[in-house]
Amino acid sequence: MNDIRAELKALALEWGADIVGFCRLDTPVEGFSYALSIGVKLSDAVLATIENAPSFVYFQHYRTANALLDTVAFRLARAIERKGYAALPVAASQSLGKNDPYRGVLPHKTAAVLSGLGFVGKSGLFLSTEFGSKLRLATVLTDMPVQRELPVLENGCGGCTACQNACPAGAIFGEKPTTDGERNFDAEKCSRYMKEHFQDIGRGSVCGVCIKVCPKNKL
Numbered sequence: 001m002n003d004i005r006a007e008l009k010a011l012a013l014e015w016g017a018d019i020v021g022f023c024r025l026d027t028p029v030e031g032f033s034y035a036l037s038i039g040v041k042l043s044d045a046v047l048a049t050i051e052n053a054p055s056f057v058y059f060q061h062y063r064t065a066n067a068l069l070d071t072v073a074f075r076l077a078r079a080i081e082r083k084g085y086a087a088l089p090v091a092a093s094q095s096l097g098k099n100d101p102y103r104g105v106l107p108h109k110t111a112a113v114l115s116g117l118g119f120v121g122k123s124g125l126f127l128s129t130e131f132g133s134k135l136r137l138a139t140v141l142t143d144m145p146v147q148r149e150l151p152v153l154e155n156g157c158g159g160c161t162a163c164q165n166a167c168p169a170g171a172i173f174g175e176k177p178t179t180d181g182e183r184n185f186d187a188e189k190c191s192r193y194m195k196e197h198f199q200d201i202g203r204g205s206v207c208g209v210c211i212k213v214c215p216k217n218k219l
């Protein structure tokens with residue numbers, strides 16, 4: 001299985017991913033007990049266009065990063081199927097529809113944390129060891145028994161409250177983060193604020209301020 005893991009990781013990196021991890025899920029999702037977590041780093045120059053509000057440049061870039069992730073996840077799922085296992089790619093911005101618009105079949109950050117790639121910050125964002133929160137994530141669920149390569153990390157925010165202080169919506173609670181970020185910020189409040197104030201930029205679907213201010217991204 002180590003060879004297959006190395007092969008899948010090499011393919012994902014070749015196709016455009018910047019980080020790749022493997023894990024066994026605590027609870028099966030859609031009948032799958034294992035997952036590949038993949039991340040694509042966002043452009044520093046694009047993030048520099050965010051001041052105290054989202055930017056058109058960031059909105060377009062966000063969609064491009066999602067499209068790349070979805071392509072890599074799809075291609076990985078096909079590669080896994082060719083090896084005789086089942087695989088379900090979970091889109092970077094998956095939503096379960098109007099009854100649960102802020103959630104996909106699983107939080108990508110949960111698979112990323114279980115893979116040892118980083119931790120969930122007080123912002124509710126996933127902070128990778130290599131790139132902080134300057135990245136987007138996607139997941140491939142599978143029945144291929146791929147075990148974690150790295151230890152699960154503790155939260156590393158310490159006493160920082162930069163994202164809580166900067167959030168224009170007051171949506172970040174500043175509490176001890178959880179693996180899925182559920183109790184760290186109010187997704188509905190964040191979304192409502194963005195839609196009210198930035199309809200002209202991607203109908204208020206992205207912000208980026210909590211990424212921009214995080215000191216872990218300036219390392």
Ligand code: SF4
Nearest residue numbers: 167169190207209210
């Ligand atoms: S995306 Fe913007 S509004 Fe939403 S939690 Fe982050 S800083 Fe606050």
Ligand code: SF4
Nearest residue numbers: 121122157160163214
């Ligand atoms: S800004 Fe500070 S508190 Fe917020 S996620 Fe980054 S390190 Fe953690």
